[in-house]
Amino acid sequence: xxxxxxxxxxxHSWLMFGRDEGKPEKIIDTNQYLVKGxxxxxxxxxxxxxxxxxxxxxxxxxxxxxxxxxxFASHQDPDIISSLGLWDKALPGATLHAPWLWEGFIRHFGMxxxxxxxxxxxxxxxxxxxxxxxxxxxxxxxxxxNFHVYDPQAKILMSGDVGAALEKTNAPIFVEDFxxxxxxxxxxxxRWMPSNRAKANWIARVKELNIEIMAPQHGRLxxxxxxxxxxxxxxxxxxxxAT
Amino acid sequence: MSDKNIVDSFIRVARIIANLDAILAEAKNLSLTAxxxxxxxxxxxxxxxxxxxxxxxxxxxxxxxxxTTTHISTxxxxxxxxxxxxxxxxxxxxxxxxxxxxxxxxQLVTLQHKxxxxxxxxxxxxxxxxxxxxxxxxxINKQMRSxxxxxVTSRVEASNAGEFSDSLQSVSDFIASAARTIKQSVTVNLxxxxxxxxxxx
Ligand SMILES: [Fe+2]
Ligand SMILES: [Fe+2]
Numbered sequence: 001x002x003x004x005x006x007x008x009x010x011x012h013s014w015l016m017f018g019r020d021e022g023k024p025e026k027i028i029d030t031n032q033y034l035v036k037g038x039x040x041x042x043x044x045x046x047x048x049x050x051x052x053x054x055x056x057x058x059x060x061x062x063x064x065x066x067x068x069x070x071x072f073a074s075h076q077d078p079d080i081i082s083s084l085g086l087w088d089k090a091l092p093g094a095t096l097h098a099p100w101l102w103e104g105f106i107r108h109f110g111m112x113x114x115x116x117x118x119x120x121x122x123x124x125x126x127x128x129x130x131x132x133x134x135x136x137x138x139x140x141x142x143x144x145x146n147f148h149v150y151d152p153q154a155k156i157l158m159s160g161d162v163g164a165a166l167e168k169t170n171a172p173i174f175v176e177d178f179x180x181x182x183x184x185x186x187x188x189x190x191r192w193m194p195s196n197r198a199k200a201n202w203i204a205r206v207k208e209l210n211i212e213i214m215a216p217q218h219g220r221l222x223x224x225x226x227x228x229x230x231x232x233x234x235x236x237x238x239x240x241x242a243t
Numbered sequence: 244m245s246d247k248n249i250v251d252s253f254i255r256v257a258r259i260i261a262n263l264d265a266i267l268a269e270a271k272n273l274s275l276t277a278x279x280x281x282x283x284x285x286x287x288x289x290x291x292x293x294x295x296x297x298x299x300x301x302x303x304x305x306x307x308x309x310x311t312t313t314h315i316s317t318x319x320x321x322x323x324x325x326x327x328x329x330x331x332x333x334x335x336x337x338x339x340x341x342x343x344x345x346x347x348x349x350q351l352v353t354l355q356h357k358x359x360x361x362x363x364x365x366x367x368x369x370x371x372x373x374x375x376x377x378x379x380x381x382x383i384n385k386q387m388r389s390x391x392x393x394x395v396t397s398r399v400e401a402s403n404a405g406e407f408s409d410s411l412q413s414v415s416d417f418i419a420s421a422a423r424t425i426k427q428s429v430t431v432n433l434x435x436x437x438x439x440x441x442x443x444x
Contacts, residue, residue, distance in 0.1 A: 001345075022345075053341035060342075060350050089335040089361070090354065110331060 001058040004173050006213055006221075007154040012037040012131050014154055016215065017058050019169055024050060029169050030079050031217055033158055035151070036063055037128035042070035044149055044158050045080045045217050052083040056090065070095050070126060071114070074160035075143035076102035080217070085110025097126055097135070101145030119147055136205065138162065140198035148206075155212035162202070163230055164188055165219025175220045178229040184219060186237070193239040203235050252369075252442060255435045256326055259376070260319045262428045263312060266383070269428075270308040273390070273421050277301035280414040287407035293400040294411055300393055301418060304386050308425070311386070315379045318372065325372050329365040336362040366443050377436050380429050387422040387429070394419035 001022075006014040018031040032055060033044040041063050047055055059068065068091055073081040076099070084106065087094070092113035098106055100118030107116070119135050126133045126149070134150040141162050149158040165171075165184035175181045193199060214222040214230060222230050281298040284291045336358040343351045394415050401411035 049338075053338045054345055056339070056354075057342040057345040057351065060348050061346065065350055065354065085331060086335055086338050089331065089358070090339075 001054040003058055003062070006033075006215065007151075007156060009153065011153065012128070014151070014156055015062060016173070016221070017055060019171070019173075020051065020054050021169060022054060023169065028079055028166070028218060031215065031219075031221075033149075033215060034059060034062065035128065035131075035133065036067075037131050039067055040069050040128040041067050042072055042126055042128060042133070043068060044072045045074055045160065046071055046083050046087060048079050048082045049086065052086040055083070065090065068094065070097065070128065072096070072126060072149060073098035073102075073106065074138070074148065074158075074217070075099060075146045076105050077143065077161075080160075081106060082109050084114070088112060088114050097124075099143075099145030099147060102143075121145075123147060136209075138202055140193075140195040141202055142192045142194060150209055150211075152210070155210050156215055157206065157209060157211045157213070158215045158217075160217050161192060162189075162234075163214055163216035163219075163222060164192075165216070167219045171220060173221060174223050175226045178226050178233070181220065182233065188218075189234065189237055190239050190241045196239055199234065199237075199239055203231055207231065252326055252439050253323075253330070255439045256319065256322050259322075259432050259435050260316075262432050263316055263319060266425050266428045267309065267312045267316070269421050269425050270305055270312055273418065274302065274305035274309060276414055276417050276421075277305055280411065283407055283410050283414070284404075287404050287411070291400070291404040291407055291411060294397065294404060297393055297397045297400060301390070304390060304393075308383060308386050311379055311383055315376065315383075318376055318379070322369075322372050322376065325365070325369050329362075329369045332358070332362040332365040370440060370443055373436050373440050377433065380433050380436070384426060384429050387426045390418055390422035394422065 001017050002019045004016045006016055013036050015034040015036065016031055017034065018029065020029070023029060027048065027050055030045070030047050030051065032047050035042045035044065043059070071087060071094055073096060081098070084096070088111050095115045095117050096111070097117045097119055100120060103116050103118055121137065121139070123135045123137045125135055131153065134152065136148045136150050138146045138148045138160060140146065141160070146160060148160055148162070163185070165181065166188055167184050211227050212224065214227045277298050280294070280301065284294040284298055287294070339351070339355045339358045343355050397415040397418065398412065401408055401415055404411050
């Protein structure tokens, strides 16, 4: 499991974990994000069961296990949170922030110790001591109960499946040539994203934010100009094609 | 307990529960038969006076069997939960083991130690539940042995009951066959439990 630092300040830092070489071939590659504050950390979209061991080993190189007090699941998909039953044993005192809509579903992954903190449809925040992460509604992108995480200080938007690309495990971390990257994203967005209306709504909301890095759950991350390029491209894209 | 054994144990627990339903149904039949037999014995009057204590006896042990079976039913449902916990802690232990292979830090070693301990505890719990279950089944077997004894005795009494002889005879036959069926189901379940306990080591 490769770890990449995205942001570093006195208050907190962002780490991205992914490009796991030990991952079974037919499993979609995922990016996991760790936001590490003072004595407290949150893991964003912890990943599937298959990823638990490499994630645990990777995370412990950066924090103590008891510092990992919080988990966040953008939505209910297995690639996001099917590892929950194992985290439940590793972090019995932790809290999981996830859409209220999916509580009865996510609990099927096995949760007898961790506390479920349902996120209201309008969003909310995750507080780690003196830092606050905003939970931005992203419903129907692609899941009907879906949130992204925005850090106003680091100017990072963790955008879940929005901006996702289906690529090889050894793909670079950042998008360098947006035009060349489109082919890895187009089908994914047209087929997985169901609603043009929800898409337009999300773009309007996200344009209000000051974003330096947009960090999706699959594939490369967007930085600087590439963020704007993505939003422009996404605005024009017709989604929900399987109807 | 390996992954394969875990799945096997779930299947075994499911089988035990399915068999319980058969035992319970048969025990209920026995209780009904006892009630009918008492009515017949009453009508037969003096000629079946030797039969009356027998019907009381049947009534008593069929009630007992129903009680034991219901108790087992509750226990078996708990067994599913206990087995699930054992599965989860086993999987957790396996996954933490994989993490220590990737990187061995003191923290991971401590976690692995905890995981092992938890796995042992959960397995122990499952083992205790299985032992309890086993003793209940042995209890039922004992009850069925006395049922078979009653069937023999009641056959003798039935032959003295004049015109009621035939219907009382069929009661005796029914008790004998119900006891046999129940004993068979219990034997199957005891075998399942033995195998299951074997996989835990
Ligand atoms: Fe998804
Ligand atoms: Fe995903």
